[in-house]
Amino acid sequence: MNAPSSTQVHELHEHDLIDPRVTGGRVRAYCPIHGGDHKRSLSIALEGDAAGWGYCHACEATVRIIELTPANGTVARQRARPAVIGFPALLSDGRLAGVHMRKPITIKQGEPGKEMWWEQHNGRKAADMPLYPLLDLLEAKDAAAQVGVRLTVILCEGELKVDIANRAIRAAGTPHLVAIGTMTGASGTPCDSESAPAAGLRHVALAGP
Ligand SMILES: [Zn+2]
Numbered sequence: 001m002n003a004p005s006s007t008q009v010h011e012l013h014e015h016d017l018i019d020p021r022v023t024g025g026r027v028r029a030y031c032p033i034h035g036g037d038h039k040r041s042l043s044i045a046l047e048g049d050a051a052g053w054g055y056c057h058a059c060e061a062t063v064r065i066i067e068l069t070p071a072n073g074t075v076a077r078q079r080a081r082p083a084v085i086g087f088p089a090l091l092s093d094g095r096l097a098g099v100h101m102r103k104p105i106t107i108k109q110g111e112p113g114k115e116m117w118w119e120q121h122n123g124r125k126a127a128d129m130p131l132y133p134l135l136d137l138l139e140a141k142d143a144a145a146q147v148g149v150r151l152t153v154i155l156c157e158g159e160l161k162v163d164i165a166n167r168a169i170r171a172a173g174t175p176h177l178v179a180i181g182t183m184t185g186a187s188g189t190p191c192d193s194e195s196a197p198a199a200g201l202r203h204v205a206l207a208g209p
Contacts, residue, residue: 010063015083017065019104019112022046027054027065029083034059035167086119087159089129089183092138092197097124100132100159100183116185127191129183132159136166137197140178153201154179 010033014020018030019040027044030036037058044054044065054063083104089097098121107113118126131137137153144151154169156162156179165179180198182190189195 008062010061011066012063013066015085017042017044017083020083031056031058031061033061033063035171036164085160087132087163087183089121089132090135091130092134094135096120097129098122100129102160126184126188128194129190130194131180131190131198132162132183133166133180134197137178137180140176141197141201144176149176151201152177153198156181159183 012032016032017027018032018036020027020029021040022028025046027046028040029042029044030040031042033042033056039058041058042054042056042061042063044063045051052065054065055061056063085102086099087102088099091097099119101117101119103115105113105115121129141151154165154177156165159181162179162181169177169179182188182195184190
């Protein structure tokens with residue numbers, strides 16, 4: 001593939017790639033331009049003149065990965081580093097309560113897994129973390145209340161799925177629907193005061209792994 005010159009190019013960093021995998025000398029990832037889907041539709045060359053350039057077979061976006069330029073292609077050839085994502089835990093007043101970090105890892109037999117940890121949390125416990133994303137939830141509640149419609153909430157397992165669901169909701173232009181999740185991990189539950197904003201809403205689904 002030659003580096004394109006006329007079409008719009010989306011410049012991305014390697015950490016923007018969603019769950020990348022290296023196969024056949026290419027990086028394949030869920031596409032962050034159109035919000036990902038069930039396939040790794042974004043394919044990026046690791047070698048040759050086109051190293052760092054990629055194309056999404058779903059939304060037809062052309063991307064250039066800033067760290068995967070031919071100049072540092074030797075680094076890229078070894079292995080694409082897993083994308084670490086930080087999910088901010090914001091309180092209702094906008095203050096940061098912590099950042100939930102997620103790193104994709106490979107567990108036994110090549111199964112994808114993840115590591116999660118907290119940063120910038122000042123000792124705040126996971127059970128005291130707000131729903132994710134709390135500000136979006138409060139905004140959606142206000143918007144629904146103003147037009148007298150009941151807000152429907154989709155409960156998702158994990159912040160990544162929440163983000164993917166909310167991107168899909170925005171793309172579909174579906175009003176009065178918002179995806180939320182807890183930030184405690186699947187084995188924990190938030191304390192009552194932090195789960196209160198979701199009380200009384202219509203919960204339609206628990207989207208599992
Ligand atoms: Zn795409």
